[in-house]
Amino acid sequence: MSLVNQYVFALVARDPVTGVIINPAAGSSPVADGNGNSVWALPALGPACLPLAGGTMAGSINMNTNNITGVGALAGTINSRDANNILSCGTNGVSGNLPTFTGTAKVLQDSNTALSSLATTAALAGYLPLAGGIMSGSLNMGMQTLTNVASITTSSLLFNMGYSNTPNPVSGSMTVGSFNTGGGTTASIITGFNNNASASTNGQSMIYGNDNKDSNIIGGTFIFGFSNTNGTGGRNVIIGRNNTVPDGVSEGSVIGFNLTNSTSNSLLVGGAGQVNIRAGGTICDLGTVANPFKTLYLNANVAGPTNSRSADNIVSNAGASTAGNLAIFSGTTGKIITDSGVAAASVVAGPASAVNNQVALFNGASGKIIQAGATAIGTLGALTLSNTTNASNISTGALVTAGGLGVAGRAYIGGMFHALADVSLCGLAGLGGGAGVVGIVNATVVPTTNPVGGGVLYSQGGALKWRGSSGTVTTIAPA
DSSP, rough: OOOOOOOOOOOEETTTTOOOEEETTTTTTEEESSOOOOEEOOOOOOOOOOOOTTTOOOOOOOOOOOOSSSOEEEOSSSSSEEEEOOOEEEEOOOEEEEEEESSSSSSEEEEEEEGGGGGHHHTTTTSTTOOOOOOOOOOOOOTTTSOOOOOOOSSOOEEEEEEEEEEOOOOOOEEEEEEBBBOOSOOEEEEEEEEOTTTSSOOOOOOEEEEEEOOOOSOOOOOEEOEEEEEEEOOOOOEEESSOOTOOSOOEEEEEEEEOOTTTTOOEEETTTSOOEEETTTTEEBBBBBBBBOOOSSSSSEEEEOOEEEGOOEEEEOOOOTTTTEEEEEESSEEEEEEEEEEGGGBOOOSOOOOOOOEEEEEESSSBBBBEEEHHHHGOOOOOOOOOOOOTTOOTOOEEEEESSSTTTTEEEEOEETTTTOOSSSSSOOTTTOOOEEEEEEEEEEOSOOOOSOOOEEETTTEEEEEEETEEEEEEEOO
């Protein structure tokens, strides 16, 4: 119920006899209530009030520094704004000055720039609009950073960015960095510090890094790193530090540290005092005697022009070797060989096949080729020796042991020879004119210890004696 211009009925005391209200409120007058009673109504409650359902204020509200919260939108007679988008100014401004934002929180501040100073087009002629335009002079960033650059283009076909560069004057060249010097008659790219291509009469160089030099006269050089030098040759690639490709070398590549590649059409990889790999043309060096290649890891095959082999099946030498010697396997892997110490020239070669247990015979006079003898070793009776290299000493049919002369039909054991019917043991000078006998020379040292598992037969002073395993010496026949 609205309280505006309405009467408020108050509870009052009534006299129980006369029915008259006692002590009515000051300024009130009795009014019939329609039920035969008289009541006093209170006057209206002062000025008009704002209903809770809303309405129109007739005057201002003084919040006395209190807040108004929960505001949706503020509406005027022409437009309305969301309360979150209302701008505020935290400081006093100078009349006529332009406000500027202090951040992203809808707060303004005095820009200290009068609107009158920007009011005409003539006043804006010396400035670059935010929409972009063409500069009439250089832009000094004062060591500040230029960010969010999409692209940089130039209308002169030359690009120079940095400090104290001497760019290549040829269209299409780019120089970035400090103290770089371009050269040549064709486009080049130089990036870094103190790179010098002034001696390059052709150009077409790409140089990245510090203190690199290029003097090519045919173009196509790529240098990446520090203090690398390319000579007069072209189409060279140098990557690393302190590497050099001398004058006249072309299509050479160097990757590493402190290397010099003096061979055209080759690749040199490694470092000074370390193992290097050089490949290209007829050159392929895997280390040197002073710096042998330590470990070469191959995950697949080693391929040649006509064939390839698995890296796991490559055979290697375990140590030093002598030229002309045969190699033998070392260990059981079948992948490591070593010097056998046997000269290949001393090896005897045999036939393509043979019969088991047959006697082998020499084939020819070289002493290095043998052939099957067609005779089984188990079927041999008497041993017959063919004539050897000294025919004057050993004759056909002689049985020779322990050295000396061999004569046909004689058996030689020890120091003399006799007819095959006779046997002389240990060089007995004579057999007493006998034939078909056995002679034993006197023992030079008589046995003094007991033999094990048998006995010793010997001659002492011309007497035949036997010493058994128990030490008993028996004279079989006196002298």
